[in-house]
Amino acid sequence: MTDREGPLLGGMANARAVFRRGDLVERPASRHARDLHAYLRALKEHGFDAAPAPVGLTADGRERLTFIPGDVALPPFPDWAMTSTALASVGRLLRRLHEAGAAVAVDTRAAWPTDLADPEGGTLVCHNDVCPDNVVFRDGRAAALIDFDLAAPGRALWDIAMTARYWAPMLDPDSAAALYPAGLDPAARLRILADGHGLPAKDRAVLPGVIEQATEVCRAFVARRVADEDSVYVRALAERGGWERWDRVQTWLADHRRTFTAALLDSPGLRGRG
Known part of the structure; x- marks a missing residue:
């Protein structure tokens, strides 16, 4: 397994359920995911590029978004x-x-x-x-x-x-x-x-x-x-x-x-x- 594939740490509600798949992140979709994806696309259209871009929803209730490289602080916070x-x-x-x-x-x-x-x-x-x-x-x-x-x-x-x-x-x-x-x-x-x-x-x-x-x-x-x-x-x-x-x-x-x-x-x- 490379650092481009595998589970992403952090969070509470979706702990151990978020995975990186190359340039994408796959995670459980919320019940308002379609509305949220529309909002994220609109944000990007208005110049905010500092959020994941939605790619789509899967048949088994998960969502795919673009992976954003960088560092995330996990508790206890460094x-x-x-x-x-x-x-x-x-x-x-x-x-x-x-x-x-x-x-x-x-x-x-x-x-x-x-x-x-x-x-x-x-x-x-x-x-x-x-x-x-x-x-x-x-x-x-x-x-x-x-x-x-x-x-x-x-x-x-x-x-x-x-x-x-x-x-x-x-x-x-x-x-x-x-x-x-x-x-x-x-x-x-x-x-x-x-x-x-x-x-x-x-x-x-x-x-x-x-x-x-x-x-x-x-x-x-x-x-x-x-x-x-x-x-x-x-x-x-x-x-x-x-x-x-x-x-x-x-x-x-x-x-x-x-x-x-x-x-x-x-x-x-x-x-x-x-």
Whole structure:
């Protein structure tokens, strides 16, 4: 077996079910794969080439997409993926996605997944799962996004909030220690992400509250999977501290809301703007 053939590591829902076949990736197709493929093609037409291009669907319920070469950080996340340079590049890449996506009309007939969708809805299809496992890096900078299975209409602000949860990370120190390098400053890193995206002041002022809302949505997502006895999520919940961890994270976010807001608004990225 060569490095051009075989299983690709990472992810939870599709763990051990994603394979590289030369220049293609073959993986389980979501129930809205046809709509998602149309969206990915439209993104490319509007200049966003940093996502897999859909090739087609198979008769046995799988999809084929182009393989994107590069490095993907898997947990526990390595130092190279958590540098300030890497973080700023994630913000820039997300902005590129949002700028191209703003020109793509949302198909209101599509059955977009609601699992991690923005409760307020929106006219932009958000990725909703820009975790380190779903970002392809080259030379230490974010080059592409993969795994759009949870994409759904929402606000760019929501997508940034979901991204910040993974990349700041927006976790109390005890929770972060299990997956991230020591010494990360969530407030400073939240500002770097917002600067990379070019987030305006009005959105920065409410971003910490939206992150808290996004955390509640993610908790409900996990709760549904656990209630359905999904073994992957049952095991992950047990290994990562159970519901006490989720309680601790939510309390920590609320307690530090002012700190995060101050860091976001006291930013070189805002200076000089009218």
